[in-house]
Amino acid sequence: MARPSTASTTRRSPTIWPRRCAMRAKADVEAAIARRLRELAEVDGWANANPYTAHYLALHARSGGELAALAADLDFLVAADPVVLAGALGTGLDPDLPDAARTFLRCAHELRTHQPGERAATLLLTARQQGERLGLPRPADARWWCEWARSRPTGYHRVLEGHTGPVYAVAVAELDGEPVAFTGGGDSTARIWDLRAGSPLRVLEGHAGGVNAIVPGELDGEPIVVTAGGDATARIWDPRRGSLLRVLKGHTYGVRSIALGRIGGRPVGVTGSDDASVRLWDMRTGETLQVLQGHRYGVRSVALGEVDGTPIVVTGNHDASVRVWDARAGSVRFVLDGHTGPVRTVALTMLDETPVAVTGGAGARMLVWDLREGVLRQELTGHLYGVNSIVLSEFQGTAIILTGGDDAAVRLSDLRTGTPLRVLEGHRLRVRSVALGRIDGAPVAVTGAYDRTVRVWDLTHGIAPQGDDAHSDWVRAAALGSIDGTRVALTGGHDGTARLWNLDANEPPLILRGHTDWVRGVALGALDEAPVALTGGDDSTARLWDARTGEQLRIMEGHTDWVRAVALGYPDIALTAGDDTTARIWNIHTGEQLNVLEGHDGPIFSVATRGPIALTGGQDGTARLWDTRTGEQLRIMEGHTDWVRAVALGYPDIALTAGDDTTARIWNIHTGELLRVLPAHTAAIHAVALGHLGDTPVAVTGARDRTVRVWNLTDGSHYAIPFAGCTGVALHDRLLALTNHHGVAVLSLHPEAEL
Template identity: 35%
Template sequence: MVDAAGDRRPDADPTGAPRWWGNAALLVTGRPRLVWPLLDADPDPRARLVAAVYRASAHLHRDAGAPVRRHLLALDAARYGDGELAARIDAVPLDGDTEVPFRVEWATGRELDPRLLCTLRGHSDDVRAVATAVVRGRPVAVTGGVDRTVRVWDLAAGRPIGGPLPGQTGRVFTVAAGTRGGRPVAAACDDGTVRMWDLTTREQLDQHLDRTTDYACELATAPDGRPLAVTWADHSTVRVSDPATGQRISGPFPHHVDAVDAAAFTTVDGRPVAVTAGGVHDRSSVGWAWDLALGEPLGEPLGDTAFTGRAVATGTVGGRPVALTTALHAQVRVWDLSADRQLDRPRGTRPTETDMVATALLDGRSVAISAGYRETVELWDLATGEQVGKPLEVQSERVLAAATAVLDDRPVLVTADGPGNVRVWDLATGEKVGELPKDQAGTVRAVTTGALDGRPIAVTGSSDRSVRVWDLATGRQLSRFEDYCTGGLALVDGHPLAVTGSRDDLRLWDLPTGRPVGGPLTGHTHSVRAVATTVVDGRPVAVTAGNDKTVRLWDLTAREQIGDPLTLHSDWVETVTTGQLGGRPVAVSGSYDGTVRVWDLGTHEQIGTELVFPEGVHGVLMAPDGRLVVRFGYEVACLTARAFL
């Protein structure tokens, strides 16, 4: 393989053939069980980056079809900042497969860590305990959780070994692994009993042993066999001590910001290391590996926003020391503790820890607007992913909702924060140009913008169930009514209406007066999470999404549901947006199940196959130029429609 100048590319071998990590088709269409052993076969830094990309979402794509795998690999390459690799992966042709309707342009990568070796996925509820052992010469993990199962995993392959171990009936909060008569065994403790299994035969050895009362997650065994205790003061400062003498071995380690839930010990490069896990609120330092001799962190913190810190264990895979931590969505993650696994990769300055996203046109280009747990709002060029101008100083700890509008021929942003402040910002200058009266009793959680009699308006929804209509130019309240969330604005028979989602129904309101228009539209069996409006064949239509895992279409003129609900999502549908794709009206829905689905509003059919994301999807927006912006976990991805659409 040569480049345009005739020089051999660095991802080719001496014969010019691409190495495994330079072969995008192999990554996309190769059998994962054959690709997996290659991930550690080459020490080249480029190979390690590709291996990290492949591992990042392997638990999702290894058993999926090639279109889903191509999308996830391109997404994770973009999250690692390698646009060239993402483009090569996306260009792999797929014959005879249903196409993914969008391709990745760029994405943020805050939650990525190259030390992640694999994610163990199989529990159906929170994982509360984890331990490691060696069975027939292979490293395994033993996990237990709230789903009342104990499971065994092959750490080298990242796969489960059979189904759950037999006999477990209660929720599992503690597991341990060791030997009994020279054979590897595992024990699990629930609310009343301790059970033990032979890990080689998977047979239960003992039943209904007396529950131990001296177990504490802060006790572990050091590499030299000594029992050590991990303690903390003020819920966060970690110390390691010898429980026999009370003598401090190492610490204090002050990096955690919440209670430490679990700890384990291992050896890295011959040095004793402690791995500590913070609680679910420990957002800034979720997990740490500590050099006990130096009393210093061993590299950057482990984990991401899916980290729960319920349990931690250590072991060895392929001669490398690893840590196992529990995560959200019933997962266990395996981390490489070796220092040489760090990657020097471009990460850019794209948005991090994003909690909401809006889009706008600014100086002729489409921009994304991101905000979250910080006091700034940032603008990003959707075409390049680069930051536009300086962040807006919004003077709020967290922005809960935002929408864009045009005020006096200027693009503006309307933001709502936790204390109930609703402010208006000039996107071109970053200056605050207005603020709505703060008379809501609750937190403002939703904002929609539109026009009424040619005037720009904002509609805000508060936790006190009040929905208010505001004149953005004057800041005057025009009307008020009560419902659970704001949705979209529509023009029905010449009358401007607000469309809102309630507990399990849809309601229409007259914007000038705030009075209800007719009775509720029923159909959803659980809460409505999102509402969007559009026009299909000249008729105003609402698209709703809810906790009943459905997307529904409504004719706002006839005041009735259109057809059957769209039911392909497997979890709550959190977000929905509408737009145009290839000249046809579409709706795009995002769910906690980690998928985005595109629906043809004319045929009520899904377009292409679903887009799969590593975390639950909490926001989707169609930008003015047709790009799709997706918020998954605390990350953002920008996608563009494929040519076949």
């Protein structure tokens, strides 16, 4: 082995060795500070830690190489300033970090405004939703605590928040050697993020409409980033300084997409617009080089590439066509027909030495086209609904396709075979854009969605296998009760099953199979003192089950459309409602239909019953009270300005209604008088419940703003539980069941806690 020369060693040592020694000495000092602060906190108790320790210990520990060991301390994770700690931990891809640190990072965005008790509760809820064990004791100030959960685990990811509207565009690149993400959104801003730290670097403001596309690049050796917006402009920015370099004007409607490349050595940009045109730009001068016209409607996507030395532009259009253009001549080479709806995304690559385009759009299909011959090569599937974004690359030696869709999923698949490699679930609403990159050599996906979040996904590790007992799709509804002294939960979901869970034992659920489509409504009750379950679904039926054995006792048929909601009531009746605009009352002994409740002008989303009273809420924006004995409509409660999604009845003689106008309303059921409006949510409310905690009457509301709120109906105070995508709530004594697109969680509420 060759030795370094003496001259070389002598030349470097005066500068490098002192610098290394100084760095090592600084690290040693930081480590000593971190250890001492931790010792003091452990003596005093983390709950009483000095504010300096809570705020700065994570930074000292990171500088001193002590952070991985410190992050294994659950008490520290709860006591530390969540913003500072999240920044110190970064995106969580360091293999030395303990699992608890990654669990913290999964929910760090929810912890910023919480006190330690709520942080501990949120940390435990996150862990249990992933099937992880976390030995956290319940703090005295925790107003709620996760007792049990069954959810589909999701791949590890970090959530980045900052956009105040949907995230329409994401891209990944290196800026001065550091991995960064670029994002654009409906809030008219573009943002640059430090991917290693998971923190924002810069906000680019100037567009007068949503930022629909964002592409990083290089111009004359300097980094640039180009954005396309709803204000009919594309803009070139200096990403280092955040300054605007040039505005590209020419389109007459919003610019939907942009691509960068070179034609004949000249740096060019290509934009597609709602004005049905495609423009080629000289990126140095901002001059329009060419306008490509031929599409009849808005151009949703563009890509720039080459086929056998000829530069091409491939465009996807709202008219369902894909066009391949000769970028020099401005002529159309091929029109590719095959999609049945708008083409939203186009990506180019070489596959087996053949130039191909992959396109996706309003349908769930993705089409792979041979760009030499202009013919369809293959079709890929996987998403349930439309595909909004496609990225092509190589992953672990395999040609892959990364996609984001209207089903809120991100899918990583083998491009040749379509075989799924990863399904990344975590976004609550449709995924608009996806990108691939690396952080310290580790492959990551970066995604943006209508839920206003950017997510950074670890692609190195697979997703933990799902247990056989969890629902395999969204969970829509829950009910709580007890059977023979055992606490139970009943859930129904998109997998067409209802499941009865023993909350007091770790055992598989009793699975109720019979529905042939989604199960949307569930209820628990009794028939001749025997426990029964009632379910309703999209197969237009309601079904009654023996809750001890799972035997199907009865099918109630009569609805002509989806059954969205069910309830069991006195005396021995079932109440069902759905999209055929009716609610129906059934004798559960015989299955006989007793009454049809007609009056709503549209689908009925929710039902409740108490004594001889039934309450329904529907798409017509009203809630209605009915006499279950006669079927007579007693009262119409009007005041909501949008769909009424959820209703509940409670003591003393009150009704709770809520819906898409973001409000929940309390009514006197005898007079129809509006007693109170609960206005705290910022998005549609999909689920409600009424009950008591001790002597305090409470309401629970679950909304699309990522919160479930528990209200003290005596004084109107409330607190929030972070829970994304709530689809159902159930309240029984001190237990609260919550459902969403991943599964179900059951919390215990502290009756003495201050609401």
